[in-house]
Amino acid sequence: MADTREADPERRAPAKKGLHGWKAAGAVFGCGTLAAFGVFGVIVGVLSLFINSLSSGISTEGDPGDLPGEGIGAPRSSLEEGQMNVCEDNLDELTTITAMRQDSGENYVDTADPSQIDLDGALRVVKDECLWQITPEGNSAPWDFYFSYEAVIDAEAGENRNDIASGRFEELKSELPGTVEDIESVVESPFGGDSYSVYGAGESGQSLYVALLRTRSAVYSIHFEGRGEQAAVQVSEGIFLNEARKISNFLKKGFEYWIPGDGE
Template sequence: MADTQEKDAKRGRPAKKGLHGWKAALTVFGCGTFAAFGVFGVIVGVLSLFVTTVSSGLPSGESSTNPPGAGIGAPRADLEVGQMDVCSDNLDNLTSISVDRRDSGDSYLDTVDPDQIDIDGALRVVSDQCQWELISMGNSTPWDFSFNYEVVIDADSGINRDDLAAARFDVLKSELPDLVENVENETESPMGEHSYSVYGSGDSGQSVYAALIRTRSAVYTMHFEDRAVQSTNRVGEGTFQGEGRKISNFLGQGFEYWIPA
C-alpha cells in the first residue's frame, strides 16, 4: 500500500486518487448518471427536487418504487484508496441538514491491514468517526451529532461482503442501548436496508436518539443528543428520526453506487 499512497501533509492520511466528492458527482452527472455522493447544490433544479422529496416524502403521484436518486446506475467496478470519505466529502455537502463539523478529522481509515480491521473475513475496510453540531429545523437548541461508519470493500474468497456487514450490524445492535443512559424505546427503524434505533434521555435529562443502519456492506451509526438539559419541551423520537432519514436516504443512494460490485 505504501507504494500506491501519497501522504496528505495537512491531515496525515493517504491522499485521494482520482475523482471523489463533488468532482465525481459532476463527472458522473455529465455522463448521464446521477451520483448520490457529492454536491447536489450545483444543480438547482435537482437540489430542489431532492430536498423536497427527502424532507416531505415523495411528490404527489410519484410511485414509492421510484425513490429519489433512482437511476443512479450500476455500482462501481472498483474503488481507489481514499476515494470514499463520507465525513469530509459528503455530509458537509448534504444541504437538507445544517451541520458544523467539530472533530479534528484524523480518524479516517482506508486499510488492508488485518490489525486495523475489526471484521473477521474482511480484507479492506473504509471507516471513520466524526462529530458535528446540528441545527434542526424548528428546534431552538443545537444537537450534538456523532456519525461512525464501516464499509467492507473487499473480503476473503467465497465470503459475501454484505454477510460480513450483517454480522457486524448484529454485534453493534447489541451495543446500541449503551449510547442512551435511560432507554425509553427500542424499535426497528425505516432507514436503509436494515436499521434499529434507541430513544431516551441522558444523565442530565437531555433527549437522546441513536440509530444503526446497514446498506449493502456499509454499517453506520447516527447518535443525536439535544443540548437542552432537564427540558420540559423534550425532542421527540419522531423529530430525531426525521433528521436521521434525511441522512440515511442520501447515504443509501451513495453507498449503492460507491461500494464496488
C-alpha cells in the first residue's frame, strides 16, 4: 500500500442597533402608546430580517453522506456496498490540491469474500489504489501521487476493527523504509496518532516521500515522487509534507464519517 475564530464584527453590528432601538422605544412609550408600538413593530421587522438572513446562510440541502470531508458530523450507522469509494468520490473533490487522476479505477474492491481478505478477524474490507498527477502549491513541476487504502468495515464477533487496522499499520510501517532507495529522513507520527513517513530518493534519483497513516479502522498511504523530466528536480521534505498534510486532514474527517460507528 502505497495530513481553525474571532467574533465577526458584522454580526455584532445588528445587536448594537437593536439595543439602541429598544432605548428609543422606551423613551417614546412615555409620549404615546401608539408611537411606542410603532417603534416596536420596526424593531421586530429588523430583527426578523436579521434572523432570516442568518438562517439563509445555513444550507440544509444535500445528504451528509455526499460530503467528502468537512462538516460531516458523527460516524454513519451503516455502509452499503460500494458506497465508500475514496479514489472515485473524495480525492477528486479535494480543492486544496491540484491533481488529475491517471488510472482507470480498476483496483477498487468492496468485499466480504474471505478469499479476497488477508486481514485476520476482518469480515468486510474496502480497499483501493489509484494514481494521480499532482501540481504542488507554488511549483509548476508535477509529481506522481500514488494513493492506497484499506478500511475494515466489519469484523468477526469479539474482534475490534481498530485493533485489526492498527496491526496492519504496524505491518506496513515495517516495510515502508524498503520503498525508498536512499533514505534521508524518517519521522514518527508526523501527522499525529498512528502516522509515519520516509523521505529520500528513489532508484532513479527522484525525490520521494511516503507517509502511512491510520484513522479509526482505515490505513492509507500517500506516496509522492518526481515524474518524467522533472524527476531530477530536488523537492524538499517540507514541500512534500505540506501537500500531504492537506490530504491527510481531509481524509481524516472522511474516514471518521464513512466508517460505521458500531463494532469498534
